[in-house]
Amino acid sequence: MTTEARLRVAISSTTSGVALVFAAWILSFGFSAARTIAALAAALPLCAFLPSLARGRRRAYAALTLCLVAYLTFSLMELVANPAARAWASVSLLSTFALFVMLIAYLRVTRFGRADV
Numbered sequence: 001m002t003t004e005a006r007l008r009v010a011i012s013s014t015t016s017g018v019a020l021v022f023a024a025w026i027l028s029f030g031f032s033a034a035r036t037i038a039a040l041a042a043a044l045p046l047c048a049f050l051p052s053l054a055r056g057r058r059r060a061y062a063a064l065t066l067c068l069v070a071y072l073t074f075s076l077m078e079l080v081a082n083p084a085a086r087a088w089a090s091v092s093l094l095s096t097f098a099l100f101v102m103l104i105a106y107l108r109v110t111r112f113g114r115a116d117v
Contacts, residue, residue, distance in 0.1 A: 004056075007106040012053050014099045015064070018071065019043035021095055025088040046071075058110055065103045071096045 023039040045067055052060030075093035078085045 003109055004106070007102060007109060008053065008056060011061070011099065011102050011106060012050060014095065014102060015046050015050060015053065018092070018095050018099055019046040021088075021092050022046075022071065025085070025092060028088065058107065061103050061106050061110075065100060065107075068096055068100050068103075072100065 020043070022042040026035055026039040026042055029035065046064075049060055049064050049067070053064070072093065075089050075096060079089035079093055082089065
């Protein structure tokens with residue numbers, strides 16, 4: 001398995017994981033219609049990238065790095081400002097940052113059409 005293929009599998013898995021972490025975080029405070037809609041709204045942008053990531057489109061990987069800025073900012077803000085949510089915020093911050101690093105690595109590996117740089 002090439003480096004590119006390994007990164008694609010890791011990125012797809014981590015993207016799903018980050019979406020689940022944010023949805024679980026929102027739903028951890030209780031179930032209601034508003035929280036369920038908020039959890040779907042938080043996870044939907046990440047899940048929308050999954051088909052393009054599976055196809056290996058570099059533009060989707062680049063666009064996802066920009067999308068992650070909102071998730072990183074929200075996680076960092078909650079980590080600093082909300083002591084009750086520090087556990088969820090730290091898990092989401094670390095997983096989102098790991099996804100960001102993997103995306104940058106994938107973009108570097110696939111630069112100039114070379115898979116194994």
